[in-house]
Amino acid sequence: MDLGAARTRIYVKGKGIVLDEPSAVLRDRDTGRILGYGAEAARGEPCWPIKGGLPVDGVLAQRMIRHFLRKVHRHPFARPRMVMAVPDDADAIERAALRDLAFEVEARGVLLIPHALAAALGAGVPVDDHAGRMVIDIGRDSARVAILSHGELVAAGRAPGGGHAMNRSIASLIEHDHGLLIDEGEAEAAKRRAGPQWKPLHRQVLIHGRDPHTGAERTERVPVQRIYEATRQPVESIVRAALDTMERCPDELATDLGERGAVLVGGGALLRGLARRLRTGLCMPVRRAERPPESVVLGLGQCVDDLGLIAKLSDRLRADRRAKVRT
Incomplete structure (x- = not known):
C-alpha cells in the first residue's frame, strides 16, 4: 500500500494495482458523519488525513484504509499482510505510528520499506550496486x-509545497490573467491537460472556473506556456x-x-x-x-511478489561492508 497525501494505491500479489483513489474522506460539517471515501469523497470538500506518507488524523486514516481494504478484498474480515512505504526521514515514533495504523486495520503482518527505495525499484533504477x-x-x-x-x-x-504549491501558482496566474477563480482540482486537471511533453509551445488548454464578480461559470483557453511559467x-x-x-x-x-x-x-x-x-x-x-505516479506502489509490489527482496539487498550490503573491513 502506497499511502500518499493525494492518492492511496494498493497492489495485490498476482493482480497488480487494484485500487487507485484519492486519500480523501468526506464528512458532514454539521454532524461529523462520514459521507464517503476516496473517489466519492473527492467530489465535495473532503478532509485529507494523510500528509507526507503519515497519518495526521489517525481515526479518519484508519477508517479510510479499512474501507479501501474491504473494497479490494470484498470481505469485512480480511487480514492481509501489508508492505508499506515509510518516509525516509521518519523517526522511530512515526514508524511506530504507521505500524500501529496497519495493525488497527487488522493487518496480520506489516513490512515497512523506505519510500525512496520503493520509488527506485518501481522506476527500474538499479539499487544493488555502489x-x-x-x-x-x-x-x-x-x-x-x-x-x-x-x-x-x-x-x-x-x-x-510539491504538487500543491504548483496548483496554487497555476490558480493565482489564472486569476491574474483571466479573472477566473479555479479550485485545486481544476488546477491539477489543467496541469494534466498540458501534458508532460515540452512541444508544441503554442498548444492551449481549457480552464473551467467561476467569475468572481457574477458568480457565473466560464471557460478560458490558456497557453500551455503560461502554465509552465506559473510553476x-x-x-x-x-x-x-x-x-x-x-x-x-x-x-x-x-x-x-x-x-x-x-x-x-x-x-x-x-x-x-x-x-x-x-x-x-x-x-x-x-x-x-x-509510470511516475505509480512508481512507489510498483516498487512495493516487487517486495510483495518477492518478500525476500529487501533481505537480499541487506545481505549484499553487509557482505560488502565485511569485505571493505578485510581490505
Whole structure:
C-alpha cells in the first residue's frame, strides 16, 4: 500500500494495482458523519488525513484504509499482510505510528520499506550496486529528494509545497490573467491537460472556473506556456533541495550523480517540461519514470511478489561492508 497525501494505491500479489483513489474522506460539517471515501469523497470538500506518507488524523486514516481494504478484498474480515512505504526521514515514533495504523486495520503482518527505495525499484533504477542514484518524488504536499547507494539511503531532503504549491501558482496566474477563480482540482486537471511533453509551445488548454464578480461559470483557453511559467518558483525550490542534498553526500557519489543523474517519480513529475528544467538547474541527466505516479506502489509490489527482496539487498550490503573491513 502506497499511502500518499493525494492518492492511496494498493497492489495485490498476482493482480497488480487494484485500487487507485484519492486519500480523501468526506464528512458532514454539521454532524461529523462520514459521507464517503476516496473517489466519492473527492467530489465535495473532503478532509485529507494523510500528509507526507503519515497519518495526521489517525481515526479518519484508519477508517479510510479499512474501507479501501474491504473494497479490494470484498470481505469485512480480511487480514492481509501489508508492505508499506515509510518516509525516509521518519523517526522511530512515526514508524511506530504507521505500524500501529496497519495493525488497527487488522493487518496480520506489516513490512515497512523506505519510500525512496520503493520509488527506485518501481522506476527500474538499479539499487544493488555502489553507484549513487537520486530519486526526486514530487507529491501533493512536498517534493522529496533521496540519494541511494547499494539500496541504502545516503542523504535525503525535502522541498515544501510539491504538487500543491504548483496548483496554487497555476490558480493565482489564472486569476491574474483571466479573472477566473479555479479550485485545486481544476488546477491539477489543467496541469494534466498540458501534458508532460515540452512541444508544441503554442498548444492551449481549457480552464473551467467561476467569475468572481457574477458568480457565473466560464471557460478560458490558456497557453500551455503560461502554465509552465506559473510553476517556475516551485520548481526552483525543488532544484535547491536537490543541490542541498547532494552537498551532504560523499564526493564519489556526487560524481556518480553527475553521470547517472536523477529519476522523477510522483504525480507532479507529469508537469510539462519538468525533467528538462531540472536537468538545466542540476546540470545532470534527469529522466521521468515510465509510470511516475505509480512508481512507489510498483516498487512495493516487487517486495510483495518477492518478500525476500529487501533481505537480499541487506545481505549484499553487509557482505560488502565485511569485505571493505578485510581490505
